[in-house]
Amino acid sequence: MTAPVDPTPLTLTLLRRAIALAAEARDGGNPPFGSLLALPDGTVLAEERNTTLTDRDITAHPELKLARWAARELDPAVAARTTLYTSCEPCGMCEAVIRQAGLRRVVFALSGEQLLEIRPGSGRLPVPQEGPALLDEVRSVVEPYYR
Numbered sequence: 781m782t783a784p785v786d787p788t789p790l791t792l793t794l795l796r797r798a799i800a801l802a803a804e805a806r807d808g809g810n811p812p813f814g815s816l817l818a819l820p821d822g823t824v825l826a827e828e829r830n831t832t833l834t835d836r837d838i839t840a841h842p843e844l845k846l847a848r849w850a851a852r853e854l855d856p857a858v859a860a861r862t863t864l865y866t867s868c869e870p871c872g873m874c875e876a877v878i879r880q881a882g883l884r885r886v887v888f889a890l891s892g893e894q895l896l897e898i899r900p901g902s903g904r905l906p907v908p909q910e911g912p913a914l915l916d917e918v919r920s921v922v923e924p925y926y927r
Contacts, residue, residue: 782869785887790822794865795889797824801842802867805829815842815866817850817883825854825862842866843874847881856882863887868895 801814813830828842859882869892
């Protein structure tokens with residue numbers, strides 16, 4: 781669910797910082813993505829850059845690193861007040877972790893669709909998925925955890 785950005789001076793300042801972090805990632809030999817986590821008053825709690833190449837870790841997206849940090853370091857009530865400002869719309873992997881971390885919202889500069897216009901395709905084929913299967917067996921393992 782995407783809504784237009786409210787172009788307040790604070791929002792634009794924080795997005796510009798995320799873009800600067802993306803430039804730092806690029807200058808460090810990584811894909812150009814940067815993010816920061818801020819409170820409603822603009823206090824920046826943490827910043828990250830993409831380090832997928834230098835860390836040799838395909839999951840080292842800045843959004844994912846910040847969401848993991850927030851889940852580990854912030855009280856859930858504080859995390860629920862934060863906004864993640866990021867240079868590019870989070871991918872599905874990052875979006876799932878952001879949701880699990882309980883962050884309040886995400887504001888991005890470049891959409892995933894716009895990124896594909898700049899960089900068409902990833903050269904990777906979709907991974908086929910099959911399922912569900914063995915519902916009763918898996919349910920007997922999973923369901924008790926949530927009760």
